Amino acid sequence: MAxxxxxxxxxxxxxxQYDGSDEAAGPAPExxxxxxxxxxxxxxxxxxxxxRSTASPGSAQVSAPSSDPAVRTPRDPRLPLHAPESVPxxxxxxxxxxxxxxxxxxxxxxxxxALRGLAASASRDVAEETRLAQELQQPVTTGRVIAVTSIRxxxxxxxxxxxxxxxxxxxxxxxxxxxxxxxxxGTLPVRMGAASVRxxxxxxARILTPAMQLTDVTGYLVPVADGGWLLPASQGRVGxxxxxxxxxxxxxxxxxxxxxxxxxxxTLPGDVARTAMDTAxxxxxxxxxxxxxxxxxxQVLDWLAQLPHSALAGTVVALSANSPDTTLxxxxxxxxxxxxxxxxxxxxxxxxxxxxxxxxxxxxGRATRDAAVRLAAEAMxxxxxxx
Ligand SMILES: Nc1ncnc2c1ncn2[C@@H]1O[C@H](COP(=O)(O)OP(=O)(O)OP(=O)(O)O)[C@@H](O)[C@H]1O
Ligand SMILES: [Mg+2]
Numbered sequence: 001m002a003x004x005x006x007x008x009x010x011x012x013x014x015x016x017q018y019d020g021s022d023e024a025a026g027p028a029p030e031x032x033x034x035x036x037x038x039x040x041x042x043x044x045x046x047x048x049x050x051x052r053s054t055a056s057p058g059s060a061q062v063s064a065p066s067s068d069p070a071v072r073t074p075r076d077p078r079l080p081l082h083a084p085e086s087v088p089x090x091x092x093x094x095x096x097x098x099x100x101x102x103x104x105x106x107x108x109x110x111x112x113x114a115l116r117g118l119a120a121s122a123s124r125d126v127a128e129e130t131r132l133a134q135e136l137q138q139p140v141t142t143g144r145v146i147a148v149t150s151i152r153x154x155x156x157x158x159x160x161x162x163x164x165x166x167x168x169x170x171x172x173x174x175x176x177x178x179x180x181x182x183x184x185x186g187t188l189p190v191r192m193g194a195a196s197v198r199x200x201x202x203x204x205a206r207i208l209t210p211a212m213q214l215t216d217v218t219g220y221l222v223p224v225a226d227g228g229w230l231l232p233a234s235q236g237r238v239g240x241x242x243x244x245x246x247x248x249x250x251x252x253x254x255x256x257x258x259x260x261x262x263x264x265x266x267t268l269p270g271d272v273a274r275t276a277m278d279t280a281x282x283x284x285x286x287x288x289x290x291x292x293x294x295x296x297x298x299q300v301l302d303w304l305a306q307l308p309h310s311a312l313a314g315t316v317v318a319l320s321a322n323s324p325d326t327t328l329x330x331x332x333x334x335x336x337x338x339x340x341x342x343x344x345x346x347x348x349x350x351x352x353x354x355x356x357x358x359x360x361x362x363x364x365g366r367a368t369r370d371a372a373v374r375l376a377a378e379a380m381x382x383x384x385x386x387x
Contacts, residue, residue, distance in 0.1 A: 029083045029207070084203065086196040087235040089189045090357075098357045104350040104365025113366065135377040136171040143255030144383040147181075147280035149265040149273045151296040155288040156320040158182070160347065160375070161264035162191040162359050163368075164284070167376040169228035170361075174259035175214065178224070179251070180233040181276055182266045183241035189232045193358035194222045197232040201242055204231060205249040214257045226361070229258070247272045251279070260380070268300055278307060282314045282383035284375065287337065289321040289346075294333045301340040314382040315342045318375055321349040343382075345375040 148161045165178030180188040189197050199220040221229040233242050254261060265273040277283050287297035297317060304311045317337050334344040350368040
């Protein structure tokens, strides 16, 4: 494991990730506002274990050396640190038009399953669910980063990221972060159910210091309704896209506090997406269930195969049916992708996901929930054991 960590540090150094200094950093602004938590008055450095105030005993041990260069926050002294205003994720004039969340499964399907469930033996399901839960709950020695990307836009990256973030949060007792590393106008905050966003990745990159405790950091994050935290890339306005330096600074620094960070990346081959794919502990590539989608994803996997350190072994493909009318043979598509050595999990078409808007896990289709758990377990397995 130590060897792996060293390798990752080497990669980040080669990428020239840091050239700032502590001296340049000014005092952090108070994270006051709707998403803010009160900040403690003391500022002494605290061991990561003590900082995990929300973690339960026996859960993951998240720690990182305090010499981690990423937490020496680069700061352009010309930029004043001001407290941004909270911005709603959906224009209030549109919010009432969202409509009621519809269930992922039709009434007929739900009724049929309930009747079948009365007769069927569930012992095999229970054994499999236990295995998946153990995979999802396994302890980690340092924060694991799972990057989600795709070869094309609009295929379900933010949807998959939100499902993964929610799933990890449900199963784990230590802090989980879902981070948006997409350019402006990403949909992750809406999908995660955030009513408003305030601090962004670029703000956090300037604010973080090694002395911060988890409670300090979460004051700048959006608390997610059923637990966990969200860090948006932007306030939903057209603006400068996130740069590689910001991405590296934020992910390396936040790994100290969060057992699992799910990153909703931009589309490949963007610079941030490439960096995220190269430096993450595990990767999820979202492929639409179409011939051209699978074909393009295979090309991405062939690219990953050329990267050092068995990048493919740490990769899972989410084969996502975004339409109820897909005709591509799933088995053939999955086999084509598996030839490269990756694991493939099928994410079925879900009426609730197709609606857009906030994802309510309680109304997801049964098969969708199962797929999300399986996908998260596969990714976690790779993030911990592969690289
Ligand atoms: N499994 C699914 N079932 C039904 N519809 C889905 C599914 N996954 C995604 N969708 C639909 O696809 C749309 C786009 O998904 P999403 O925003 O997650 O894509 P994206 O890859 O993040 O897009 P972008 O490249 O713009 O960031 C969703 O709003 C939803 O309507
Ligand atoms: Mg997106």
